[in-house]
Ligand SMILES: Cc1cc2nc3c(=O)[nH]c(=O)nc-3n(C[C@H](O)[C@H](O)[C@H](O)COP(=O)(O)OP(=O)(O)OC[C@H]3O[C@@H](n4cnc5c(N)ncnc54)[C@H](O)[C@@H]3O)c2cc1C
């Protein structure tokens with residue numbers, strides 16, 4: 021068996037953890053300590069009663085590295101479940117960005133027009149600026165932000181990716 | 192408040208007692224005063240006062256490895272806690288179950304840079320299997336029970352519990368262990384039977400098989416060693432052990448090829464290189480084993496049994512990975528092997544053994560003996576010969592050449608009698624570890640095979656040894672060098688011995704006397720036997736200063752970055768040492 025020649029691919033992993041102090045530090049420490057990439061990481065409590073949080077991680081690596089990342093995550097004591105959304109079939113991933121654009125005249129009008137195409141909403145405006153809210157997959161957000169660049173882009177805040185499997189099954 | 196409430200320190204001690212703890216290795220300080228006050232008032236649990244917290248950790252490791260139980264450490268906050276970091280890392284690397292209890296400043300001061308405050312759960316997050324900060328006295332008992340469960344279950348390891356001082360004086364309720372179950376951590380013990388069948392089919396078709404076995408068998412318990420022995424004899428396959436696995440299979444068995452890896456035997460390494468089926472059992476494909484990965488056993492099908500899924504396919508991709516406890520898996524494997532009446536190609540196997548015997552005939556552990564200077568290998572052979580008939584001998588080591596010579600020349604028939612720092616390679620491990628072993632086995636013959644440089648790193652523990660009258664024997668192979676590092680300098684850095692000569696060494700005989708122990712010395716080969724005999728017969732602690740050849744090298748050796756079939760067998764091989772540039776950056 022050889023894997024060294026295999027190429028890196030992007031993978032989205034969902035991790036269900038006990039919402040206890042330090043759990044996020046454990047996950048992040050695992051990635052930095054072992055030299056894995058984090059392209060995006062989001063976390064929030066998803067079950068208050070049982071005090072469970074869900075962490076969504078977008079990472080990349082060869083299949084052998086991805087397998088290792090999952091095994092290492094599973095090894096953490098407060099981890100309930102690790103799920104490879106990329107491997108386990110279709111899933112939906114979404115990210116939200118707030119994008120601030122400062123411009124007047126033609127550029128200002130153009131930014132509104134682009135926002136409409138992307139179904140971004142205006143959530144704040146002054147006479148010389150807009151804040152757009154845009155939801156979509158990471159590719160869509162990149163495209164939008166790239167288009168805003170020449171139109172007076174001054175600030176971006178992104179949530180990172182949240183993802184869930186398609187179909188009726190829970191994690 | 193219910194009547195049966197106790198304070199935190201009482202709850203802690205009750206939980207320890209319920210966990211079957213009979214000894215704690217510890218060192219007091221302000222933050223743990225309430226706990227020490229409770230220790231003073233009871234006598235169910237013995238406290239061994241070490242001289243440095245690192246010593247407590249290694250003592251607990253030695254205790255754990257030689258008994259199969261969880262070792263327990265108690266230290267104060269701040270510097271007491273940070274002094275355990277090396278020991279925790281050591282226990283993590285070698286999968287040793289230890290629970291380390293650290294004092295902490297009161298909860299309301301945490302985060303204030305209070306006196307002797309250290310964020311020890313933050314500091315040790317990556318060098319413990321898990322850690323806890325207890326903020327509520329009512330969760331204390333539960334947390335302690337969980338800590339023991341996590342430390343000993345699955346792949347064992349160190350667990351730290353941080354105990355703020357106010358929690359240890361607050362009143363609260365006790366939770367018995369019977370009421371504690373873990374929400375998430377439930378390691379898999381039984382292997383997948385279909386994979387076991389597949390593995391047996393592959394093994395039954397093998398022409399050149401090898402069983403590569405490691406510390407996981409020791410972790411599993413003595414029953415796993417028995418099952419391994421049964422399985423090896425059932426199959427007639429050759430068996431090799433890692434440094435951590437020594438004792439898992441009897442060294443006297445003809446099916447044993449000796450240790451493998453960087454300083455392993457010629458026959459074990461060539462068999463690993465040339466096999467067509469490799470079965471790794473409780474071993475983790477460490478880089479000391481694999482050498483250059485691209486050339487590691489290039490033509491074999493690989494089967495791997497390990498309780499930790501992250502060990503499988505980590506360094507070396509395998510064809511069949513079986514997650515489970517080696518004891519359980521071996522039991523099933525033996526059943527399947529017998530049920531399927533597996534009958535490997537006996538003719539091919541005989542051919543394979545013929546090659547192995549040819550490699551064996553090289554007698555790779557041979558060395559030039561001398562009548563003038565004591566060869567370190569000779570001293571160890573004599574130590575082995577003069578102690579092998581006793582069944583209560585426990586060997587610990589420090590780190591360096593002496594450690595590898597001990598692994599090569601001391602032959603173990605049983606598990607749990609050999610403790611060494613394999614993964615982290617911690618100089619200063621052996622003396623405190625021997626102390627922990629001796630506490631667990633007061634009557635046994637416990638010997639720390641030491642290097643003069645390593646032993647000084649925790650020499651203060653001689654004082655603990657004196658206090659508790661532990662008859663630990665320290666057998667120093669004194670070459671006046673950090674020999675292992677000097678060897679690399681000789682082979683790879685043109686003999687430029689930068690900072691590896693041990694200037695101004697103490698007189699170890701006088702040092703022994705200063706610590707109320709007996710000091711002995713051998714400077715000539717003819718004195719070795721007498722010194723060993725006297726050491727064994729002395730019922731007190733002994734430091735034996737064995738003055739060995741200063742420039743002896745440890746062979747065989749696979750230089751880092753080389754493959755198994757590029758092994759250096761002895762001094763004659765040095766000239767053509769094939770160390771690549773890639774190899775030079777490896778350790
Ligand atoms: C100077 C020096 C030189 C060295 N040279 C060598 C050398 O030449 N040869 C050598 O072998 N080593 C050598 N070592 C040691 C080496 O660094 C490693 O520590 C050692 O090889 C690891 O042994 P192991 O694979 O048995 O794994 P261990 O570290 O003992 O790990 C045990 C494995 O078994 C698994 N396991 C645990 N419990 C169970 C269970 N119940 N069931 C199933 N699986 C379980 C674990 O998950 C883990 O994967 C050297 C060390 C030093 C300091």
Ligand SMILES: Cc1ncc(C[n+]2csc(CCOP(=O)(O)OP(=O)(O)O)c2C)c(N)n1
Pocket residue numbers: 589590591592593594616617618641642643644645646668670672673674675676
């Ligand atoms: C704490 C620590 N520091 C440094 C090293 C690197 N090191 C490995 S072996 C060694 C020399 C050990 O010398 P000695 O104890 O005399 O043993 P010898 O090799 O001479 O038998 C050193 C410095 C280590 N393993 N551990």
Ligand SMILES: [Mg+2]
Pocket residue numbers: 591642643644668669670671672673674
């Ligand atoms: Mg030395």
